[in-house]
Amino acid sequence: METVNCEHVDERVQRILSLIDSKPDYLTCRQSAEILSKTIKEGSKLQQTVAETAKSATASVAIIFDLVQMLLNFSYAIELKLVDDLTERFEERLWLPFNGVLEYLDEVLQLLNPVKKPLVADGDLEAMSKLKELLECTYWRKGALHYMLCHTIYHQSQPFSDLSQKDRFVEHCAQGVVYLTTDMRKVRETDLSQEYDCNDTQLLELIKQGIFSDTHMLAVMYSAEMCYWLHLLGDSSKRSQFGGLDACTMAQQLANQYISIAEGPLRSANWNTSLAHTILESCQTSL
Template identity: 35%
Template sequence: MADDYRRQGFELERRIFELDIKCSSLRTEKQDDDYLQNASAILDKLKSYYRQGGESSNLSKVLQDYTQVILDITFYEENKLVDQEFPEDCSPFKIQQLLQDLTEPEVLAGRLAPTQEVQSMLGLELLECLYWRRGALLYMYCHTLHQRKQWIKKNKDTFLKEGVRYLMRMLQVRNSVKLNDGVVLHDTATASFLSEGIFSDTHLLTMMYIGEMCFWAVKYEDCSADTMDRKEDRLQFRDIGTQILNKYVLACEGPLQGQGWNTENAKEILSILQ
């Protein structure tokens, strides 16, 4: 067991030094990028920690810092893809690479601390962010290319379904607050949000992204080639999109009315999904 822990600890250390090399290389492209600068500063701290013979008692903090580095570096790489409007020749490979990078902190946390819950090692906000970033990346990819009907048909399972799955996981990281569990909230709007599992603007945006991706999946489905699995997929996309967008509309036209949240697109999608 001790040998396994040391071996896995070396794996994390190795990845940190590999990320440092990668970050240095990316900074030659854009030295003043805020995200790369932040990643570089954290990496310097992590390298110093290991050079001083880092202690296992700090594993959670090391994993959290490592996760932040991953988030910063991949954010820079994602922005490059978005700015280039997802070049067809390299985007599928690059996206899979980014998804793998954003999955790694969760995998490492599970391996290095098998008796601990991943969310207790990484923290709720970082775990949410890892799911959000994977789902949002796939949303942006599909948003850029969804007008190409054949592309959607070909890649629905790979990108749309996975994107919805990641975004749904993001919404499920925190449990909604049950108002009858001895929780006293004097602000009824806050109480309404928490009871629905809405903890931030990002949660609301996630709902809209899920609704749009479900709509694209249904809109571009080839009904002429229906199989039982495809029919079930289409029903699942309809059900998820309808449920999530109804919750989105209720929040935006209820407690958030007048706060700048638009529901026109959500209502239009609902009229098609329902």
């Protein structure tokens, strides 16, 4: 397996373990505590492994993957508590854990997408598959977190008491859409461009549409909904992030994609399309 420069890996492990060991007061639910306990054990083993490879100043990609998984576990522990707190109303105190999760996920992306050279060689199929899995998971987590935040804010009474709150909402909606559409799709670019020797036309249609799991269906619907909120707010400032399209057109395209898949290849899975139809009809009327 490929090796990578290990100069900063030990430093990252130390910092992450220090964060975990501080046991933030925010993490009070039992499931979060269990995840933290497991992550501390994993971190201790990883720290020992890094120490053993320090002399050569290199570490295998597997160590980087282990470090990434530790970060994902730690951020998920915070996210679990955040989900509980976001069920009814968003409060200012939640910005700290929300931004904390995003910070850890950004660190994951930095580990998986080093600036100087690719982490994994093209010929290492097993490592490349794992890399794609971790990247896709991270983009999904970031996008879904933005959606969860925006969903709570949008549906609470008096969601925008001042302009700064509205501006912040718009920015998080736009970022969420990019993570769930552009970034997730980039991970699968090679899969989408391949030719498949298969007679199952429905399966081929799902691949063509970039639908490889339930997560990809949810990503399409979440993105459609966030674009719809931007449209209802009358915001048209995010064209550059949406490939030059306005929020209404983007919402319409995504809702139409979701409906065509849910009522086509995935018809037997009984995906709910009522909201998607509402979005589609509303956007068509306003054009």
